[in-house]
Amino acid sequence: MSHVGQISIPATYMRGGTSKGVFFTLNDLPEAARVPGAARDKLLMRVIGSPDPYEKQIDGMGGATSSTSKTVILSKSKSPDHDVDYLFGQVSIDKPYVDWSGNCGNLSAAVGPYAIANGLIDPAKIPENGIAEVRIWQVNINKTIVSQVPIVNGQVQETGDFELDGVTFPAAEIPVAFMEPADGEGAIFPTGNVVDDLEVPGVGVLKATLINAGIPTVFINAQDIGYTGCELQEAINSDTKALAMFETIRAHGAVRMGLIKHLDEAASRQHTPKVAFVAPPASYTASSGKAVSADNIDLVVRALSMGKLHHAMMGTAAVAIGAAAAIQGTLVNLAAGGEAREAVTFGHPSGALRVGAKASLADGRWQIDQAVMSRSARVLMEGSVRIPGDSFLMNV
Template identity: 80%
Template structure:
């Protein structure tokens, strides 16, 4: 009986922020997977271990959560204004598709370090000690990200004393700036409103309408008030992810929000677009015990936020959703801004299930439309493993 041999593909397994993913240089992929299409998607799914009806991804590199079912493809930029082109693929855990509709803000912090260590940045720009500014073209949404990567001894510095809630061990700080973070060419508020009455099925939400801020910054996100859906905003994962009725409610909100934001034409299309939009709920500051046992007090945060990713409550906060939170908080009158106490602000600290996070954003009104100049936050990144991933030769 003939057997198909495995092939090996150069790859690096990296943590960026509170996510993990498999990183590839475009030129290292098999020729058929160097262009968008079925071959590329099938290869990435097999690497991660999807689709997996057991939802464990045992036969792949994925970790069976939205935060760990991720892939990144990098290449030298085709643009003179950028150093590297960054393409992100969110791999579905139990369904056969890769979602290319948005960015991963957390893994954005690992792009610069990978680019430097893998020859995508001119060696003459790398000092013995200091930092390198890496200009990244985020190909999914067509936006610029600027990362400042620390260098020690001529190499990327990965260890340090920067602590990030949701990550167990400290590491080197990597500041990341998201320039003009509105997703693609769309308006920051696709409906034209800071707050909308979002219609949802009455059997999902009593009354059939919810106040919602639908913003397109960092990643398209639907924000609702926690109190309007029976929550406090201090919930941890088990309170949501163990409740099928709650998950169905959030998916219905997400699907109807996607239609209102113009991302899909009908709610039936939402199942094939899991990565975007995100749905999140907000509330004023409150005391709670984080998932690690750390006490978060109302005095140290401006508001509390919980967000869902790929159908489950996130264990911390998606980096792109953090950009959306900061952007909405900077604009007076949004639900996020009101939960934070209202008024003009250019930074916000919010509580999430693993602790808290501070993000800055500058908003301005230009010709009647809101513009976010940039959103800035600090993350960290580290190589976990490098070498090759192996997959059966007939996987793609």
């Protein structure tokens, strides 16, 4: 029996914030995968090593967590107001699909450096030394991201002394601004309320803030579901009943937000919405052993991604936290003390993070002009990935 050999596709493996993924330039993909559809999805799943019933992704580039099962496709922007178009695909670990419903805020920090290094940015915009501003069009949610990339001797600066909780080693700081981060064209609060009563079978009626900013997110109070907000991954991810409860909350929140029409659609939309639980500031020991003091944070937040508690905080969820904190009366704002604010520092399983956001009320609707946070990014490996040549062909 004959078998089709492997093909080689130019790619770069990058860390961005507390995530990492495989980056491609659109025109480097096989022709069938340059357009949305089943061929592209099958190719990306094979690159990452999904679907894998063992949930290890041994035969691919994925790292068997939501933070490491990610892909990015970049191209020169079709918009004169932007430099690069950025498409993000969250690859399911154990199921055969790629979720295109949202952005990855962490990998957003790696988009500018990749675009510069791979010739997607006009050389005239890149200083010999200084900061290159890269305007990114986020294709998944049709929003603008502005990245400030440090340049030394005409090249992207990757090393530095900026420390980011959840990342072991320091690197160069990259400030990232998410412009008007309400997801898509919808309102920040799809129900029109800063707090809703969300009825969840088997759980009860929960107070919830349902927000579209950065990424659609369902915020609930930790104490309402029996938690303190200081939990680490093992307290949640080893508890199958807890994970089932959070998925039920997520599904009902998705229906209430209008993201899906029926509960059974939630299974094929794992990337959004996120579920997060919040509590007032408290001291705890982070997963690294670092002490997090209640005196240095405004609240604690824990968030789930792709069905598991995240080891730190998703970048887009951090935008949602900053946006919600800026609007008085949300559960996030109340957990942080209830006062008006333009920045918030929250504790997460790996440490703490500060994010800024400015809210305003216009014609009776809340809006966020931008949310800003600092991340870092680094190339881990570059060259090409190899996959069986028939793994994405539709007639196989």
